[in-house]
Amino acid sequence: MKANLTDLNVYPVKSCRGMPLAAAELTRTGLLHDRHWMLVRPNGRFVTQRELPRMALIGTRVGSDGLTLTAPGMPALEVPRFPAGESRPVTVWKFDGRGIDCGAEASAWVTRYLETELSLVAFDVDAPRTCSPDWTQGVHAITEFADGFPILVISRASLADLNSRLGSKSQRPLPMERFRPNVVIDGVGAFDEDRIHELRVGGVTLRMVKPCTRCTITTTDQQTGTLDGVEPLRTLKEFRFDRELKGVCFGQNAIVVSGVGERLRVGDSFEIAWK
Secondary structure: OEEEEEEEEEOOEOOOOOEEEOEEEEEOOEEOOOOOEEEEOOOOEEOOOOOOHHHHHOEEEEEOOEEEEEOOOOOOEEEEOOOOOOEEEEEEOOEEEEEEEOOHHHHHHHHHHHOOOOEEEEEOOOOOEEOOOOOOOOOOOEEOOOOOOOEEEEEHHHHHHHHHHHHOOOOOOOOHHHHOOOEEEEOOOOOHHHOEEEEEEOOEEEEEEEEEEOOHHHHEEOOOOEEOOOOOHHHHHHHOEEOOOOEEEEEEEEEEEEOOOOEEEOOOEEEEEEO
16 A cells, blocks of 8 residues: 655745645755744744634745745735844744744734734744654654644545544535645545554655644634634544543654655655554
8 A cells, every 4th residue: 555645735834824835845844944934922932823813814935035925905025035133032832942033024014914913933943943752753853833743644534534524413524724734645544644654755754753633723714714613623522532642633743754855746655654
């Protein structure tokens, strides 16, 4: 059995809209540009759609010159790839790190659109972030502003299984974008990603290390930026609750074991090493 790579997504700004790609460069911290930027409050603490669901409507694009942000009713904002601002303390969950301030114009733009005082920061690569060694199986893995690990993998079969359960409750099918994966695979069964040890193609090896516990972002309509009831969390709690992690799980966090500098492409066929 092989797993086919059907979708690649990067999310340049944590919790803002992603960029679907046909191909993406693999770095030690995951797909290039993924969660490289983040919105923070004046005290440096990160914000997400959990508090500000309209972040889903902030479009992101990364080109050779840098980051472009768009949002309804707003002019496009251009942000240099390497901002000249100062390094400042930032916090993501329990991680205290550093971010490079992207300037007053960016701060004014996000503050105006989201109606709360915020700044945009870029990850300070001089202060690398190590993933929890409790999960990385002896591999020294690093990430940027992701919740905890470089890559999130979900199978199409898992989403189909979930939607079949939602359908029995007259709930419309949910799109994959609700779950914000980086790598979407097909050709395997529902929740087979839980049983996969590694995905391998060419010189690339991605190792599954931790189930992804899900939050209220999965209940936010990514096209409208509004909360959309209690699903899928209510249904996931019925059959995907993990007592050890104290949450419902959907998808697997993965780390980069090998292949830095290689490119993943939609249509790639992964060899599977099972647990």
